[in-house]
Amino acid sequence: MxxxxxxxxxxxxxxxxxxxxxxxxxxxxxxxxxxxxxxxxxxxxxxxxxxxxxxxxxxxxxxxxxxxxxxxxxxxxxxxxxxxxxxxxxxxxxxxxxxxxxxxxxxxxxxxxxxxxxxxxxxxxxxxxxxxxxxxxxxxxxxxxxxxxxxxxxxxxxxxxxxxxxxxxxxxxxxxxxxxxxxxxxxxxxxxxxxxxxxxxxVDLSMFHPMPKRDAVFRVLFVGSISIRKGIAYLLEAVKRAGIGALDLVLIGQVDKDAARIVAKCDVPLRQLGVLPRTELAAHYSQASVLVLPSVEDGFGLVMAQAMACGVPVIATTNTGAEDLFTDGVEGFIVPIRDGAAIADKIVFLREHPEMRDAMGAAALARVRALGGxxxxxxxxxxxxxxxxxxxxxxxx
Known part of the structure; x- marks a missing residue:
């Protein structure tokens, strides 16, 4: 009973x-x-x-x-x-x-x-x-x-x-x-x-918060398992398509062995920082211009909320939980899965419209704080x- x-x-x-x-x-x-x-x-x-x-x-x-x-x-x-x-x-x-x-x-x-x-x-x-x-x-x-x-x-x-x-x-x-x-x-x-x-x-709002950006470099950040599931190939394709010469692509996370050859073959400059303690991530989010989460399947990409709490706009696919976290075109952009061209378009837009990028970052911070952590x-x-x-x-x- x-x-x-x-x-x-x-x-x-x-x-x-x-x-x-x-x-x-x-x-x-x-x-x-x-x-x-x-x-x-x-x-x-x-x-x-x-x-x-x-x-x-x-x-x-x-x-x-x-x-x-x-x-x-x-x-x-x-x-x-x-x-x-x-x-x-x-x-x-x-x-x-x-x-x-x-x-x-x-x-x-x-x-x-x-x-x-x-x-x-x-x-x-x-x-x-x-x-x-x-x-x-x-x-x-x-x-x-x-x-x-x-x-x-x-x-x-x-x-x-x-x-x-x-x-x-x-x-x-x-x-x-x-x-x-x-x-x-x-x-x-x-x-x-x-x-x-x-x-x-x-998201832990005491741990993730904005810090001053130390340079004017346009920086694209990825955080998470560098894997097939997380769509790393579509991010690399997008950065190549965007064709931004001064772009700094930073990957934080462990490279899955199935994705290693995809990363090794890419012909775009990138920096791999490996796996970092969670306590260090806010500093890296704060130096980014945009976080990209191109996952093919991801129940909820917690890194999106972490980036938003640091005042960073997000580009994420429909299969990440993005729609439950932010509004497309307000705090970031939501794109279809397996679409490097769509990610590239949004990267270029944010690069060419810094005032919009800043407004989206501010909106992202306000939105995630309002959600209450x-x-x-x-x-x-x-x-x-x-x-x-x-x-x-x-x-x-």
Whole structure:
């Protein structure tokens, strides 16, 4: 019997949150703690690396996550991939056995199938699957098409992980997604719209803020995984098409091995800064004239919000969550996927209209501040839980 005891009283709602790695669900846990709702946070990340939460509320199981992360750092992607599924299953089993009493159990997708079942059967909890990208089948298909376009073998998402996620989508009461693009992908794959909840991700406004630009160079910035998925080829094509001689193209992030040859073959000048600590990014955003996010598939490009918080306009594709963050032509531009020419046109426009570029940057800063950062994200999620709990209680479920 599902009691939904919290439905009528926000003060007693107990929320358990889970995320194996340091994704946006960490920020959700911090928000639930701020609002007084967090019962327990479960992670495969070492406890000492989880900041902003009381240690007594953090349950950590790093014993398989650690070796997998080490394999990635040592340049052994094959071993990292082989450890991935056992890590997911082991973490889920460990969590399901220990799940604290709660009214809501919210878990990052693929990691919580057994735990969702335990939350419902033992505690009568509302179960929420958090999918930070598009529907997993949609994601797999669009990336397969993209790899085929470049003649690069596509390994695909592990079929066992796909099966787990599809089971979670079916089982859970709600699926939380960060963008309208994600919503469309789920509906296209047959998921009922009333099961989906939209809540765009927040940004740390204390960490990301404008700093003075030190030069007059027109600088195009990309931040993120330099990969096929993130559309790096279309950015390189766009910069070449733009033909701006003094343009400074800066890439921040790790080069994925599948995209390495594309980057190596490009004949436009660029600077690669590698992976940088998040604490250093605001300084680099502030030196940019525009951030470009040309992703083919990206549930919500958090780098867009970070750049906007630094007063930088954004050019992004329709498959990034841009429409939920800014208005096309006001704080930046939204372009079709796989369209280097469209990106080039917008780069040239911003280069030739500095006053418009400055106005868009100011509008971007005002827009992201008005959205309220992570606090607004947490408050909207808590309200979503309350509404769902109340609806279920009213229906006698």
């Amino acid at each position: 599902r009691s939904y005891a919290a439905a009528g009283n926000a003060g007693v709602m107990k929320v358990c949150v889970a995320s194996a790695g340091p994704f946006h669900v960490f920020d959700l846990a911090r928000q639930m703690e701020r609002l007084g709702h967090l019962a327990r946070f479960y992670t495969a990340y070492p406890r000492f690396k989880v900041d902003g939460l009381p240690a007594a509320k953090v349950s950590s199981f790093p014993w398989i996550m650690g070796p997998a992360a080490l394999a990635g750092r040592l340049g052994m992607p094959g071993l990292r991939e082989r450890l991935n599924f056992p890590m997911i299953e082991t973490f889920d089993r460990w969590m399901a056995k220990r799940l604290a009493p709660c009214d809501v159990f919210h878990c990052l997708s693929s990691f919580g199938l057994q735990s969702h079942r335990a939350a419902r059967s033992r505690h009568g909890a509302l179960t929420v699957c958090d999918r930070g990208s598009s529907h997993i089948t949609f994601q797999n298909e669009i990336l397969r098409d993209e790899y085929e376009h470049y003649g690069i073998p596509y390994r695909g998402i592990d079929a066992r992980i796909v099966e787990r996620e599809l089971a979670e989508y079916e089982f859970c009461d709600l699926i939380s997604v960060p963008s309208s693009f994600s919503i469309r992908s789920f509906v296209e794959k047959g998921v009922a719209r009333d099961k989906l909840r939209l809540n765009p991700l927040g 992570w606090n607004s994200y947490g408050e909207q999620m808590a309200a979503m839980y309350q509404a769902a709990l109340a609806a279920c209680a009213a229906a006698g479920r």
